[in-house]
Amino acid sequence: MSKITTPNGFTLDNSGRRVAVDPVTRIEGHLRIEVNVDGGNVIRNAVSAGTMWRGLENILQGRDPRDAWAFVQRICGVCTGVHALASVRSVEDALSLPIPDNANLIRNIMHLTLFVHDHLVHFYHLHALDWVDVVSALSASPKATSELAQSISRWPSSSPGYFADVQAKIKRMVSSGQLGPFRNGYWGHPAYKLPAEANLMAVAHYIEALNFQREIVKIQAVFGGKNPHPMWLVGGSPSPINVHGAGGVGAINVERLALVADVAQRTHDFVSQVYIPDLLAIASYYKDWFKLGDGLASKNLMSYGEFPSKANDQSNASLRLPRGVILGGDLSRIHEVDLKDPSQIQEFVPHSWYKYGDEKAGLHPWDGRTDLDFRLGPKTKQSGDKIEALDEEAKYSYVKAPRWKGHAMEVGPLARLVIAYANGDRRIKELVDGALKKLDLPLPALFSTLGRTAARGLETQWAAEQLIGEIGQLVANIKAGNSATANTDKWEPKTWPDTARGAGYCEAPRGALGHWIDIRQGRIANYQCVVPTTWNASPRDGAGAIGAYEASLLGVPMANPSKPLEILRVIHSFDPCLACATH
Amino acid sequence: MKRPTTFDVLQERGISRRDFLGFCALAATWMGLGPQGGAAIAHALETKPRIPVLWLHGLECTCCSESFLRSSHPQASDIVTSLVSLDYDDTIMAAAGDQAEAIVEEIIRDYRGSYILAVEGNIPLANDGMACIVGGRPFKHQFDDAARHAKAIIAWGTCASSGCVQAAKPNPTQATPVHKLIKNVPVINVPGCPPIAEVMTGVIAYILTYDRLPELDNQLRPKMFYSQRVHDKCYRRAHFDAGQFVERWDDEGARQGWCLYKMGCRGPTTYNACASMGWNDGVSFPIKSGHGCIGCSEEGFWDRGPFYERLPDMQQWGIESNADKVALAGAAALGAAIAVQSAATVVKRVVTGKAYDKDSDDSPTS
Amino acid sequence: MANGFVPYHRMPEHKLVPSVRVYGPGVRLWHWANATMVIVLCITGYFIGVPPPSILGDASSSYVMGWIRFLHLAAGYLFALLSVYRLWLVFTERGIAHHLYLPAIWRKAWSDGFFRQIRWNLLLDGPVRYVGLNPLANVAMFFMFLLPGLAVIITGFAMYAEVVGHDSWQYFWFGWVTHIFGNTLDLHIIHRLAMWVMVWFMMAHIYIAVREDILSRQTVISTMLSGERQFRD
């Protein structure tokens, strides 16, 4: 191959040294990244392979559509619930079953809770160590760290003593020789730029966030019984409301609502006083990363929209985050997305380990197939049982290649924010402009590695605010005498038509998620999921167009290809979820 | 160099002895160890170096990790940084690629026979195990290497214990639970999809404290957490006994917190601690939030649907119908046969004047 | 009182033969006690699986499922004990008490009778007189009463072990059953299916008992009351 230009305008050159990162850790699931670097250690070719597959779409065939949410929820436990939500929506769409207002609010509350939780955990526990050198924190002055912390936030845990304690803990761990999860990290790597004090502050908050994140999900536990993997219901929400009457224990009552409101407020405070200040502080030391890792971001972005303010209304008038596509970087035009139009969303498999009757054709998910066809290409390099290099000219990933009207898309918080921004959303504009101003960066800086990371943080702030609003709305609804939570008109399969097809949308933390269901005689005839990470981690399509991960790595310089910290930075900025991507 | 004990580490982390003993007592209560339990845990944590833990991921959804991180007593951060040495876990470890894989080899080399292997998810055997590739090799190989020299294996979740969702019919990847592939190393199954956080950490704390594996039942589950059904401890049980059931979602019974049996609740056939321990620091559990139990800790629960029918499909036996439907069809066929025979007998009697031929010579032969 | 085993044999078609004592008081008592238990178990068992409509009011004032389950479990114990008693009667009461467990399929008379009985039921031939259990009924009893009876006892006690806990004798003796299936929901389904097989049996059994009594020139129902098989012309 050597040098080629892809239809979506990228130049690939696989002549240089090949480097593989497998497993890519601090993500969900099993991802392998291979790159070729040129003489100057700049990435010139990138290959992204999902290396695990379970076959859930096939397992669903023949089952009761009302059970589907529970199966697909197990696609992923990190973005727990999003598949369940897309699933119940797909069934409700197929049956034209409207849900009550309260159910819509409860779903919004659960989903916003997930946004905040997932993003927060991603920032501190999956992404921070790409920027924060734990070992360097040992040489920080606790007093200076305290001053730094107090200069950026009024969060109360910020005394010199507090940071000294944290430092002592890390010291103890390092000197014990048992580093646990910090073992074999890239400590001391030249790409780490934070001063020791910022490192110490971040490590302290790593631990604090680990302890706090379990509080956030209590909101989901109230409405869904547990987290991860709360309970859902086709037609509404399983948790009934009984605020005034007898026997209201076990339903949503005044105590439960108080718990939820309290957690939401504390969550909001943690986000605005810890997460956002940390994000801006760390980002300010890595401004070069607002230029690296763009890929598809400045070109094609897509969002299905989310958080209907009116139940059963998925028009942009109702969706709090709008639906749409931005094509070729033209922010002045938002294209409409229709999940049911067979010519819009299609999946291709020429480079995926599946077979289609016609390998060149794309299939709309209603007609989608997931027939396994695992074979390594002829140019695969292996030693013993180990794959050294994949053959990207053949099939090389369990991820399919989804395309919107033939275009590869980037999805995720950045896409959502940019589309909302372009749509003129006031609060989003305020958040984005505010952050850019603080960092003294222009709008296009968003189309980058740290742009994605920043967008995720800003979205968390937005979601934490919305969460408080939606809880208030639920209380107001109940106060107004509205307590219905489920529509059972079509609960019994005998009330269904012989055949019905539906599409369920959802903006998951990682981006646009769709589930397509085909129901025949009360059973699932076909079920297909096209998942955020399926879009972003997409392998090449038949024409050779590359997906978001592969595109974003091109042109990124590495200090030392054997210590692939830069690859982790770029890829982590997407918050990969491979169990989702392949399912 | 003397390896610091867990308590040393906790102390350095600013945890006072009083807090520490408090934690031990709490942990003991959760494990049902009685008043002396706390002291025993404290003693163990004060005197032993941290056990290395390798946490491998096969075919899974990472939800078991997520649940683990939600543990309240002990807190997740304490476990990861102080109670054990979680040296390999692809979800949170700093290292990646070759440097990550090297850790598995190092631990096997340095702690042969004394590290714990935790497995989340299960092992696909189809296609030479290539439905899950880690470090360029089939996950099966990584698993075999790490399992062979482990002190014990903890199979997290229903995936590792009995197969879970990817092993549901038709199990396209031949996903296989841990215990079916292990011969000489003890396996502890901690089922649940996912398991309750404090059950997960409780199992680890027990092993650390007593230096032995918990007592297991015949499905290899720790008896202390899995010997009673959700139904046995369910706070809605009084409504079950009284015959008060939710008949439709959001009906008056639902609002009053009646029993979810008729909505398909699997509590009566599910062994788990949900109803007694609760989830997320005791905030709730599925039934408390109005949805029946789907039996997520039971073997093969995915193939016992629909989850909303008290009598599931007999899909696992290759039949689509449920028991009562089969019965009704049988009874109808039988009824029809009886009717036909009676009618024919009457007709014959009317036609021939008798029901049988008295004159035919049909004497017994013996 | 029949004090020897009465082997299976057919009676001549035309002669008036003396009556034969086929069931002792134990079997007769067992039969009706057993019939009562089975009916109680079917009714209560049915409602355990598909409970009756909900009862309004305070939970503490009613105990509907509690009683249904109590009756079921109590009757289940009795049913199991009666089954042991019935086995014991084979040795103590003789007569034809062993026919139920040991159909004389190796005897030509039995197998001839079996096919003859099928012909009669298809109305291709006349009815037959026997000393002993009618061979067709005998087979039905084996497959539709004895085997499902064993199944409900085994799965019943295995489920009982769930009620009383894993340190109970029920678990000690029947815990292995649970282990075979992994998921105890299967026990409920098997138990319930077995019930339906017994319901089919009862439908056929009672119908045939009445039919034979009318048509086959021998006592059938009263035999189970008096123990005597009488032959008419």
Ligand code: HEM
């Ligand atoms: C003729 C004999 C029997 C019949 C027809 C019968 C029928 C049934 C039925 C239909 C169920 C409900 C199954 C379900 O849908 O979950 C049931 C449950 C049960 N039966 Fe039986 N049964 C019989 C004998 C026994 C015996 C001998 C025992 C042992 C003591 C027993 C113990 C149980 C238990 C423990 C349950 C479960 C109760 C519960 O889930 O609360 N049964 N039976």
Ligand code: HEM
């Ligand atoms: C309530 C109506 C019933 C009637 C009228 C009835 C009648 C009879 C009669 C007449 C016999 C004797 C057959 C013979 O001597 O050839 C018999 C035997 C038998 N019946 Fe029933 N029966 C009834 C209910 C049941 C029930 C509910 C069961 C159990 C499911 C049952 C199980 C049996 C068995 C196992 C025998 C064989 C007895 C032996 O040889 O030990 N019967 N029944």
Ligand code: NFV
């Ligand atoms: N849907 C979904 Fe996902 C993905 N990709 C979501 O945010 O992570 Ni587990």
Ligand code: SF4
């Ligand atoms: S057991 Fe359930 S929760 Fe755990 S990894 Fe498997 S699917 Fe996820």
Ligand code: SF4
């Ligand atoms: S809700 Fe479920 S577990 Fe609770 S009493 Fe009813 S059937 Fe049992």
Ligand code: F3S
């Ligand atoms: S569904 Fe699972 S979480 Fe508990 S209540 Fe049932 S075992």
Ligand SMILES: [Mg+2]
């Ligand atoms: Mg798919």
